[in-house]
Amino acid sequence: MATSLLPVSGQALDAQSLVAKIQKLCPAAQLRPDCDRPAVKVPLAHWPVLAQQLFASADLLFDLLETHTAIDWVQTGQIELVYVLTSLQCGHHLTVFVDVARDNPVAPSLCAVWPIAQWQEREVFDLFGVHYTDHPDLRRLFLDDDWQGFPLRKDYADDFMLERPS
Amino acid sequence: MGLVTDNLPGALLPLPGGGALLTAIDQVVNWSRANSLWPLTFGTSCCAIEVMMATGAARHDLARFGAEVARPSPRQADLLIIAGTIVKKMAPRLRTLWEQMAEPRYVIATGSCAISGGPFLYHSYTTIRGADEVIPVDVYVPGCPPRPEALLYGLLTLQKMIREGTTLARPGEVRKPVLAALPDGMTLHQVRAEIAELVQETATVDRAAAATVGASYASASRV
């Protein structure tokens, strides 16, 4: 079971009851058994509501969005958004996966739930080109403002890149 | 003042009531410059911690060579230590800092990244392939990251170059010790096989020998 370094006030749930609770809140959420931490896959349409519930519901209390990143699956045409959540009050962790279409990657911004998402969503926008609706300031973060393309997409290429000689 | 690595060049003539020093102004100036380098610490990634900060800290103690006065301001520094990866967005800032430094200024590039782009040479959309694409570099200290001793060696090399007046006079000149291509008749495959063999060799631990070494350390620390 996951442990927290911080003083814990709530009750940490084990993986099974955590996933069961989440599936009760959102029946469309599926368990991802291939992860070493509790992880669920959530359809995009259900995600904003579930995020709010994860944050607010008394026995889950996911108060920290630890990191947000993405995976580009070129073959299946999906960009998989990854949210790593922690509850500092209870000491449990959860990873949430959400698929968006690669050719129209639009997702709702979670700034209203976790304010830190502003920065993390800017980074994912910068490198993967995912557009977040209702984000207050969706600009490039690491790359120059006039950069063309999204370099962490698997099919990204530009003239600057060097091929490895074989 | 730290360790002065050689004497003031010139001849001391003992005279009644004192003495006279015969020397050349250039030599005195270069001698003092070499022994009081003030580094501008330009650390952008792992090398900054592994080499630059470790060299400045107590164990390796850069102060022994008169170069401990690290300045975050380019106006007060005359040695730019580049420690880390330079990316496209950082390159103009590096150039600005270098331009703001007063002459004479010297540059040491530490680590593969600052020398050639290092591990990010291929398939990188943003890593500059060597700091010398942006500013002239006097001394290259190879490694990923280099040992702090290597930076000390680089510093001593720079001091020697300053004393001899052989630092880079013309900006833009590149004296790159890294070969961009493999030597004739050598393939990447051979290089990899050789490295694998060396790693295999050094990673094999002779347990019996290690035990005796450990025991001797233990007894030494008890003394």
Ligand code: SF4
């Ligand atoms: S040379 Fe190696 S240690 Fe130094 S900055 Fe580059 S990756 Fe890091």
